[in-house]
Amino acid sequence: MVAEEVERLVGSSDLLGVPPVYVDVGCDHAGLPLTLLHRGALSRAIAVDVHEAPCVLARENARKLGLDLDVRLSDGLDGVDGWVDVVSICGMGSGTAVGVLDAARARIGAAIVQPNDTGETVRRWAAHVGWSVARERGCWDAGRYYGVLVLVPGAAPDAPDALELAWGVRAQRDVDALGARLSAEIQRLEALGKPATLPRLAEQHLAHARRAHPA
Ligand SMILES: C[S@@+](CC[C@H](N)C(=O)[O-])C[C@H]1O[C@@H](n2cnc3c(N)ncnc32)[C@H](O)[C@@H]1O
Numbered sequence: 001m002v003a004e005e006v007e008r009l010v011g012s013s014d015l016l017g018v019p020p021v022y023v024d025v026g027c028d029h030a031g032l033p034l035t036l037l038h039r040g041a042l043s044r045a046i047a048v049d050v051h052e053a054p055c056v057l058a059r060e061n062a063r064k065l066g067l068d069l070d071v072r073l074s075d076g077l078d079g080v081d082g083w084v085d086v087v088s089i090c091g092m093g094s095g096t097a098v099g100v101l102d103a104a105r106a107r108i109g110a111a112i113v114q115p116n117d118t119g120e121t122v123r124r125w126a127a128h129v130g131w132s133v134a135r136e137r138g139c140w141d142a143g144r145y146y147g148v149l150v151l152v153p154g155a156a157p158d159a160p161d162a163l164e165l166a167w168g169v170r171a172q173r174d175v176d177a178l179g180a181r182l183s184a185e186i187q188r189l190e191a192l193g194k195p196a197t198l199p200r201l202a203e204q205h206l207a208h209a210r211r212a213h214p215a
Pocket residue numbers: 005009025026027028029031048049050051054074075076077089090091092096100
């Protein structure tokens with residue numbers, strides 16, 4: 001497990017709190033739930049993966065660390081019955097993450113999603129099913145930007161517009177990371193001779209957010 005990846009995952013964990021039923025879907029090495037258990041941020045955790053090899057690895061890592069992690073072979077939340085207070089879905093494509101959420105959304109209290117591609121799919125899904133993005137945080141790892149979104153059931157008072165769906169400025173808690181992402185996107189578009197209207201508009205909204213919530 002590379003150090004940067006641990007940092008990225010730990011970076012998302014302060015959004016978690018101490019939920020009674022917490023499930024990490026797509027656990028692979030189980031770096032996130034094991035870090036949370038080790039820190040005492042959780043008293044128990046379930047880690048699931050759709051493949052056997054990651055489950056074996058997760059159990060082995062838990063054993064080495066002397067931590068009690070309930071590891072299950074499961075497609076999404078199929079292998080976990082009943083209510084789930086918080087589910088984390090990190091390091092997958094947004095389409096897969098949204099599929100996992102959609103299949104079980106009636107029994108999820110909150111979701112932490114870190115898609116490997118784009119947050120837009122996740123924001124669009126949330127708006128479509130009457131969920132909302134409670135907060136977002138961005139981080140950079142090995143030159144790549146990753147967004148982390150906290151989703152809760154219940155529609156936002158103001159329906160997100162196209163700009164919000166694309167860039168998620170409203171709930172952003174890390175304006176510097178998103179600002180750097182927007183600058184990179186503007187540069188990319190301009191180098192291609194394309195208009196950068198939407199990311200420029202998002203930059204303006206971000207500047208307002210920065211003034212409203214200074215660091
Ligand atoms: C790239 S790893 C990410 C591991 C870890 N969550 C992280 O962020 O570092 C993605 C993992 O998700 C698992 N996965 C993909 N689709 C899944 C699904 N529908 N249900 C459970 N696990 C899934 C894969 O087997 C793989 O181990």
